């Protein structure tokens with residue numbers, strides 16, 4: 680049986696972990712949210728802090744009904760679907776079930792695979808190694824560009840040119856060089872004030 684058969688068109692998904700925490704990054708920073716982390720990513724960012732998610736075969740195909748049941752059993756009102764790269768999978772069933780329970784759904788994606796599912800908020804985080812598909816930019820409510828060196832500011836601007844006029848723009852330091860690059864990000868945001876700064880506040884709060 681192939682991996683696609685195992686996942687039954689999105690009725691099952693390779694679940695790495697799911698947990699209730701506080702959103703640490705971007706526009707929804709500080710809000711309680713239930714995270715659903717799916718396995719599988721073919722983008723290959725050198726600095727990825729979730730390399731354990733890359734191989735989806737390591738994670739059990741889990742029934743959407745099981746995932747949703749756990750999410751609705753806690754007090755969360757918002758769900759973050761993340762990975763890995765969650766758009767590797769058809770997400771219509773998952774998001775349909777979560778919406779049926781009145782939950783808000785936020786997506787974290789590199790935009791490198793076709794869109795599926797219905798979301799209340801899409802955070803597009805483009806990656807140089809596998810840039811977003813053209814269709815991804817129109818979905819973005821928030822563009823979050825990871826800055827590891829000064830060359831990434833130009834990459835950020837290239838992506839900002841492609842999102843809608845209402846899309847929020849964030850620069851976020853790559854964690855391993857955060858101390859070194861932060862002064863340059865601060866300077867860039869001050870001289871290009873359509874950008875805001877996002878930090879990985881959950882790492883300072885010492886929560887997942």
Ligand code: SF4
Nearest residue numbers: 720722723724727763
């Ligand atoms: S897209 Fe995300 S999960 Fe995939 S390699 Fe890059 S940082 Fe890691």
